[in-house]
Amino acid sequence: MNSKLGPFFDPRSVAIIGASAVPGKPGCEVIRNILANGYEGRIYPVNPKGGRIMEIDVLSAIEGLPPDVDVAVIILPAAATAQALMACAERGIRHFVLASGGFAEVDEAGALIQEELVRIIRERGLHVLGPNTSGHTSTPRAFTSTFFPQGKIRRGRVSYIAQTGNFGTHTLKYILTGEHFGVARVVGLGNKIGIDETDALEYLGADPETAAILIYIESFKRPLEFLKAAREITRRKPVVLLKSGATEAGRQAAMAHTAAMASPDRIVDGMLRQAGVVRVSDYTDLILAGKAFSMLPLPAGNGVSFLAPSGAMLATLSDFCVRLGLHIPPLEAENVKRLQDISPSYIRMRNPVDIWPAALSSGVESAYREGMEIVLKDPAVDAVVPVLMLTRETGVPDPAFIVELAKKYPGKPILVTFSGARECMDEYKAALEPLGIPTFPEIEQPFEALSILMQCGRAMTRPR
Amino acid sequence: MNSKLGPFFDPRSVAIIGASAVPGKPGCEVIRNILANGYEGRIYPVNPKGGRIMEIDVLSAIEGLPPDVDVAVIILPAAATAQALMACAERGIRHFVLASGGFAEVDEAGALIQEELVRIIRERGLHVLGPNTSGHTSTPRAFTSTFFPQGKIRRGRVSYIAQTGNFGTHTLKYILTGEHFGVARVVGLGNKIGIDETDALEYLGADPETAAILIYIESFKRPLEFLKAAREITRRKPVVLLKSGATEAGRQAAMAHTAAMASPDRIVDGMLRQAGVVRVSDYTDLILAGKAFSMLPLPAGNGVSFLAPSGAMLATLSDFCVRLGLHIPPLEAENVKRLQDISPSYIRMRNPVDIWPAALSSGVESAYREGMEIVLKDPAVDAVVPVLMLTRETGVPDPAFIVELAKKYPGKPILVTFSGARECMDEYKAALEPLGIPTFPEIEQPFEALSILMQCGRAMTRPR
Structure with a gap:
């Protein structure tokens, strides 16, 4: 002391x-x-x-x-x-x-x-x-x-x-x-x-x-x-x-x-x-x-995957990641195929992940859970940001599936953000954060936070 | 048509x-x-x-x-x-x-x-x-x-x-x-x-x-x-x-x-x-x-004044304004004097406004109301951002005073942001926004919004 x-x-x-x-x-x-x-x-x-x-x-x-x-x-x-x-x-x-x-x-x-x-x-x-x-x-x-x-x-x-x-x-x-x-x-x-x-x-x-x-x-x-x-x-x-x-x-x-x-x-x-x-x-x-x-491990690198219910968000957030120095790596062929398997055939899957077609065909929770697990498994991906679309009308999944994924992949930070109805976002925050999964009301914020984590991780492993 | x-x-x-x-x-x-x-x-x-x-x-x-x-x-x-x-x-x-x-x-x-x-x-x-x-x-x-x-x-x-x-x-x-x-x-x-x-x-x-x-x-x-x-x-x-x-x-x-x-x-x-x-x-x-x-007039120029309960916020937000192209003009001598009159003598008042000493000596509502009115009157100020400190313990003023100021100075946008207890912020949002005064949960956001308004105003009056 x-x-x-x-x-x-x-x-x-x-x-x-x-x-x-x-x-x-x-x-x-x-x-x-x-x-x-x-x-x-x-x-x-x-x-x-x-x-x-x-x-x-x-x-x-x-x-x-x-x-x-x-x-x-x-x-x-x-x-x-x-x-x-x-x-x-x-x-x-x-x-x-x-x-x-x-x-x-x-x-x-x-x-x-x-x-x-x-x-x-x-x-x-x-x-x-x-x-x-x-x-x-x-x-x-x-x-x-x-x-x-x-x-x-x-x-x-x-x-x-x-x-x-x-x-x-x-x-x-x-x-x-x-x-x-x-x-x-x-x-x-x-x-x-x-x-x-x-x-x-x-x-x-x-x-x-x-x-x-x-x-x-x-x-x-x-x-x-x-x-x-x-x-x-x-x-x-x-x-x-x-x-x-x-x-x-x-x-x-x-x-x-x-x-x-x-x-x-x-x-x-x-x-x-x-x-x-x-x-x-x-x-x-x-x-x-x-x-x-407070809630996350440091990511091993700057490779990020994100899943969004909107092509506009995928494109805008891709630009944003580049500006922040985050990398959106291509996925292994096997994982691309897995994403394709959960999605309608008309959409060509890649990273970042356009998840809403899968949600429409197999349900919101199933699509996000399987999509997140596929990218979490990929060795090039160091952190995952799901942009959850939450409205009562389109279905609000039990947030427990994210807690399970976070436990299963403890080395890869999961940062949650949203689109849709405000009350659902508040419910998710209240459900996830006490269990150590951070949520962010604006879709840019998880990437900003991730950029800080990644810079710190890089500083910790920098050569002498 | x-x-x-x-x-x-x-x-x-x-x-x-x-x-x-x-x-x-x-x-x-x-x-x-x-x-x-x-x-x-x-x-x-x-x-x-x-x-x-x-x-x-x-x-x-x-x-x-x-x-x-x-x-x-x-x-x-x-x-x-x-x-x-x-x-x-x-x-x-x-x-x-x-x-x-x-x-x-x-x-x-x-x-x-x-x-x-x-x-x-x-x-x-x-x-x-x-x-x-x-x-x-x-x-x-x-x-x-x-x-x-x-x-x-x-x-x-x-x-x-x-x-x-x-x-x-x-x-x-x-x-x-x-x-x-x-x-x-x-x-x-x-x-x-x-x-x-x-x-x-x-x-x-x-x-x-x-x-x-x-x-x-x-x-x-x-x-x-x-x-x-x-x-x-x-x-x-x-x-x-x-x-x-x-x-x-x-x-x-x-x-x-x-x-x-x-x-x-x-x-x-x-x-x-x-x-x-x-x-x-x-x-x-x-x-x-x-x-x-939806809620604000376009400001006449890029002169902004803000009032914050923290020197750290004043300094950080000053940097932020400069990056956004917003100008923090000096106030007229008379208005500086007025700010000084509502504040303890030990603090040297200027724009941006360190409002908490005044709040401690004359009450939160009185300090923010008088401080805001002084800067709203100043001809160099085109828009005002109060960073309200709201906690039950330090006192939560009736938001009506901001509505009155907005009515009295209809040409100058007022954008509200906060520090302190979350529930007070939510109450202010619910009280002010239906009356046309926007609030922002993060202290940087009103300045970002203002920067967009000011750029649009400049575009509207640009020479042919």
């Missing part, structure tokens, strides 16, 4: 400096979140008023803390933070989450306070997340330091590092309410006076709970160290990064946000690619990719 | 050759669809068995049809189509929908039958849609010839021309079940032995019911005539086109589909641009754009 970051993700005890009994206040919500997640360590709220908060005794002063507190979450006005930090350090605490804003991101006065914090943590050898962070989360330990009213956070296999608070707050809220995957660790870096993206990457790279790492960043604090760490980690697990500031407008927005000075974008691009980091450009990709990594 | 296409879209009477009483059979579903849409013209089912279908008397022979039938829908095996066509022509019918497949798209024998059809329609001066078409729809006349079990088709302002059946079948099904917009006319061209994309474009270009035209095509039958028609029509209304076959893989898929020989893609690209046609590349764009045209 890394002594610099380990206690953040596996704290035996935590102090909340600035705890509050008032719902809606960050000092209250953080405790609610910790309790809602079922944290088993000890919690020490600190507030001069004392009393009890959610049936936990409140200490009236930092000086009353026991000597073995692993992490202190400080939620005080910026001006009061340095003093609290020192008082905690006196009690032997070495790991801190500084949740408040009001530092260098705000004004000169805040910058001066931040400099003071930097001096303290250097002198005392403290490890600090933030300031201006929305906290962090460690579902394997049922712990979170976020003050965003999140409730129970679903456990999962992917971890997020974000320079800003989104992944601990509303984006995670979307993942928890709109998707069926969870997270392992989430780190909000904030102003990065202590822990930075390289520290977080190194920790998550070695973390057995983390299968893939997704990063949102506006600037690199230690670019060379980051790239050095990434070069090794990307051979073991996928690292996907969204860096804003690729354009002048983006740079200005990032500067207004975290005063980040962006590097020339093409240089960043090339260096990340060399380090095996897969760069994405849409914010939504961080959700798409998180879902894909 | 165009005599070549007019009767298709405004038929006073229709004959169904190959009508059937058996649910699920195309010859039955087409009649169900016509009745479900409330068609007020006369319907003449024809089937040698006679009897009644859905309480309509069935004629046992084409020869029994009255002399004034506007359109005949022929749903017979390919081999029987030519004879039916001639018999109908003898009765004076001049407009036909040939719904069956089994012609040139299938094999040599089918190609021969198709040649025979071509000869007949030339000799007799007939107007034919298809063969191998999923039919057409005209909601202003409550009429459809589609055999896909569609039920009532919602009336709207956009029209679709599609070389293949999707827009009359499952894609329209999605629009009707998953979205809140409808269609004016839908034309499935099929094998194009008579009516082609140029005919359809010319009709829709002059059609007062059609506010925007969306086209999916795999090949141009008369490219020069198409471009000539488009050059004029795109000055009056938006024309958006998806042409597959941009890549070799796409070309092969299109060839397998409709035997379409694609033109070199870069040439197509340049010619379409010159003709004012806005080309898109994703199938989903045809739905996004349809929604945007």
Whole structure:
């Protein structure tokens, strides 16, 4: 366990400096979140008023803390933070989450306070997340330091590092309410006076709970160290990064946000690619990719097969695959023949698969199941995307057949998308995703997700 | 009214050759669809068995049809189509929908039958849609010839021309079940032995019911005539086109589909641009754009303002706007001051708008309403995208405030997107879209839609 970051993700005890009994206040919500997640360590709220908060005794002063507190979450006005930090350090605490804003991101006065914090943590050898962070989360330990009213956070296999608070707050809220995957660790870096993206990457790279790492960043604090760490980690697990500031407008927005000075974008691009980091450009990709990594194996190569109920979709999606660098391989002669056997004779079968004629002649479920199995068996095919046509009138098959195929071919990702009636799509999502088969409302999305998976797979096996 | 296409879209009477009483059979579903849409013209089912279908008397022979039938829908095996066509022509019918497949798209024998059809329609001066078409729809006349079990088709302002059946079948099904917009006319061209994309474009270009035209095509039958028609029509209304076959893989898929020989893609690209046609590349764009045209005015220019609850989103979306050719203009000094007035002093306000600090200090609804109004007023801003953060815990404002703003600023499109809890997003979609304000589940989508609108606006005002 890394002594610099380990206690953040596996704290035996935590102090909340600035705890509050008032719902809606960050000092209250953080405790609610910790309790809602079922944290088993000890919690020490600190507030001069004392009393009890959610049936936990409140200490009236930092000086009353026991000597073995692993992490202190400080939620005080910026001006009061340095003093609290020192008082905690006196009690032997070495790991801190500084949740408040009001530092260098705000004004000169805040910058001066931040400099003071930097001096303290250097002198005392403290490890600090933030300031201006929305906290962090460690579902394997049922712990979170976020003050965003999140409730129970679903456990999962992917971890997020974000320079800003989104992944601990509303984006995670979307993942928890709109998707069926969870997270392992989430780190909000904030102003990065202590822990930075390289520290977080190194920790998550070695973390057995983390299968893939997704990063949102506006600037690199230690670019060379980051790239050095990434070069090794990307051979073991996928690292996907969204860096804003690729354009002048983006740079200005990032500067207004975290005063980040962006590097020339093409240089960043090339260096990340060399380090095996897969760069994405849409914010939504961080959700798409998180879902894909949570549910799917990495494909062995870039060969894709897809089955669609429409020649127009086959043609358009073929164009789309080429643009994404996905390959639509020809199938073995035997498999072409099998496809032909399940289809009316008038249609000449190939990859991609025009599946609707077969569905009309032998039923929707039978056509998709047999068609998918034929392409899943083909050695040139590394992943399969069925575009399911679902309407009550044409028949909605039991989604179980896809679960069976996914179990039977565990090495080949199956990504499901749809055409037809919305309520059927929602039913399929609800049925398949809890069983680990991702669905996507738009027909382009599975290919986008697959492209990210395939780039990561290629990075993992790249020559030294 | 165009005599070549007019009767298709405004038929006073229709004959169904190959009508059937058996649910699920195309010859039955087409009649169900016509009745479900409330068609007020006369319907003449024809089937040698006679009897009644859905309480309509069935004629046992084409020869029994009255002399004034506007359109005949022929749903017979390919081999029987030519004879039916001639018999109908003898009765004076001049407009036909040939719904069956089994012609040139299938094999040599089918190609021969198709040649025979071509000869007949030339000799007799007939107007034919298809063969191998999923039919057409005209909601202003409550009429459809589609055999896909569609039920009532919602009336709207956009029209679709599609070389293949999707827009009359499952894609329209999605629009009707998953979205809140409808269609004016839908034309499935099929094998194009008579009516082609140029005919359809010319009709829709002059059609007062059609506010925007969306086209999916795999090949141009008369490219020069198409471009000539488009050059004029795109000055009056938006024309958006998806042409597959941009890549070799796409070309092969299109060839397998409709035997379409694609033109070199870069040439197509340049010619379409010159003709004012806005080309898109994703199938989903045809739905996004349809929604945007259905609900929004065209923006006057490419100046966009957006409000987001996250600096990361502001930075990432700024990059995204630049890539799409959208401009994020600086605001007038007075408006910057107004934004500053509603925000905590520590944050330096600008466009794009970091709205969450204001939401925290003055409430979510108040912050978004005032922020949106300030940017809507600004003369450099042509369209506004609020990225609403919606969670029960942080407060979900009544969506009415957005409806009020849209009414107050009717010339500036407002496109809504979200972050936060899924159920709140769904509620907003259900509340706003029936009132004409589009919502998009992913934060990139409103910008994609806006980019299409802006390109169309630019095409309409381009110099001669």
